[in-house]
Amino acid sequence: MLREIRPAIVLLLALTAITGLAYPLAMTAIAGTLFPVQAQGSLIEKDGKVIGSALIGQEFKDDKYFHGRLSATLAPDPNDSTKTVSAPYNAANSGGSNLGPTSKALADRLKEDVDKLRGENPNAAVPVDLVTTSASGLDPDISPDAAQFQVPRVAKARNLPEDQVKQLVTANTEGRLLGLLGEPRVNVLALNLALDRRAAK
């Protein structure tokens, strides 16, 4: 048995060096050369400043922007570091609400948000993804239904004809991969950037 001690130390260190250092560092170098944009986090710049990542959702509250999904992410309470406070779309601390199917807190929240949205657009059914929190709290997408639902509000706030806004939504809708994998979706940040560009014209 004693002769197993040396490999237990040396072989472990050798494999640690290969898999824990050489492999991730080499992959960082190669990936950074082949796919420089993705490797850095698919960042979007506007006027030389980083305004976010194409893959990470951000919070929109203004009526003139399309809103993303609800986010349950938290941040440390500035007044008491042992507690946390709600901080939607905190991209340094991802996470979901973890409320279960019989949670009263969830049922109350759903009701409140559904009522609010019905007031905003009484003519369409409320899409479920607009009143539920995402798993990561950073979901960059909403369903095409959820985007269409918001068209009247955005069009009104921007003084644009609804048809034009609808067209933008359609142009920014991504289908399933090969018509099969995933779900149709609209990237909220991309759509809002397209809206801003349209307004600037």
Next chain:
Amino acid sequence: MTVIGWLQIILFCVIVVALTKPLGWYMTRVFGGDPTFLSPVLRPIEAGIYWISGVDEKREQHWLTYTVAMLLFHVGGFLIIYGVMRLQAVLPFNPAGQGAVAEDLSFNTAVSFITNTNWQNYGGESTLSYLTQMVGLTHQNFLSAATGIVLAVALIRGFARASARTVGNFWVDVTRCTLYILLPICIVYTLFLVWQGMPQTLGAYVEATTLEGAKQTIAVGPVASQVAIKMLGTNGGGFFNANAAHPFENPTALSNFVQMLSIFALGAALTNVFGRMVGNQRQGWAILAVMGLLFIAGVGVCYWAEANGTSAMHALGLTGGNMEGKEVRFGIVASSLFAVITTAASCGAVNAMHDSFTALGGMIPLINMQLGEIIVGGVGAGMYGMLLFVVLAIFVAGLMVGRTPEYVGKKIEAREVKMAMLAILVLPLMILGWTAVGVVYPAAVASMANAGPHGFTEVLYAFTSGTANNGSAFAGLTGNTFFYNLTLASAMFVGRFFMIVPAMAIAGSLAAKKSIPPSMGTFPTTGGLFVGLVVGVILIMGGLTFFPALALGPIVEHLAMNAGNLF
């Protein structure tokens, strides 16, 4: 449920089955010591590792030596992770300036990673430095996966060899598995993931100013290289807190699909390795059929439950299924499918929050783990777990006809059956025992996030996941407390090693036996009758043991939900 949803599920199954044979062929060559197309590059590295560590690759080990070598290897692995976590504040690659990780959390995480559980009491981006992620976690993702695979191979050798004293050399097996199987696949896989949008950088977190003018700190890091082995090795410990639900850890529908495939690929291929090594590939296919039946049943129930949604949603006229805690790009079907895959295998990565699943949808992952994660299972762990059930099933069949049972030419006798029972009984002991403590001990009760039966399920899920070395969670439960850090570590440790040692004892005792040719009276183990028998034994064992606990949790919650009760 939709047609397109089921097409995605069917496509997944077809590709897994198609990969089984070629991967099984390749892995059999690697563990047989045969040259492969990568040998010209890798053989010098392999030989160098043996040379510096003093390993004689020709010398094989007795099962006990093999097991001791494996345990020593884990002691070292534990010390490396624990040390790096405690010292990360003064070590390099720490641009976010993360401080030292607390003692109990470091202990829990170190046990979690050496046991291939990868339970996340830590919050990736908010706790760990890049060095900890790489040297602590990525390296152990490789080695705990390699360990699982080589243990399964050692047990398979027990079945395949006759009158043999040895079951292989642990050091050679681990080195070859890491160099020839895990590393090459991960290199290609990492590049694919980065192409799909996964970050791979040592740069600091990005400060962004959003369109509405708010500040957003975006956590990045060497994500892709870790995620590749996290999925392939069925580890499942996330780079980020939200795991594979985080857009950086799973950017697209395609990355999601490939991640699901990579969870099952090696585990499914091991059934083919088994068939090849015992000289009849149909033996492997029969085992894969057992796994496949249980898998499809689980997917069907979970998908149906999630697509159906909850009573609270129905009351408000919301359609489209239970989207609480799910991502739009995956939707209902890919989230349900992922949940079943990750718990059937002992992966534990999640692309949706299991805590927010419907009662029945969340019960399927729970059952998958309680059955011992033998539906494909963790790389290697699923295979040796399944072979334990096969030993029991064969024993039951033998009792029925009054003959000494035999399997692939080996007589199954009292010693093997006792060892198999010992390994299988560890699951309920740890799961039900600790859950009972967790629901009465006040400091543990305070950790529950949901009230009512759902809170009970959170605790049951935690100890099930820990004992089964899965690592997924009903994440509302506050796990980073002194109580849970220690009790979960004990569940993970016992669940891993008290399964491995009896399995290795079986390997040793089988290897020493003579091989007997099949006769007229031999029970055929490649047909439908055998598949049905094994499925039956698995369901009766798991069902009888855990049904009372499930009745207190998800089942009563489902009934309460239908009656309109909220907690």
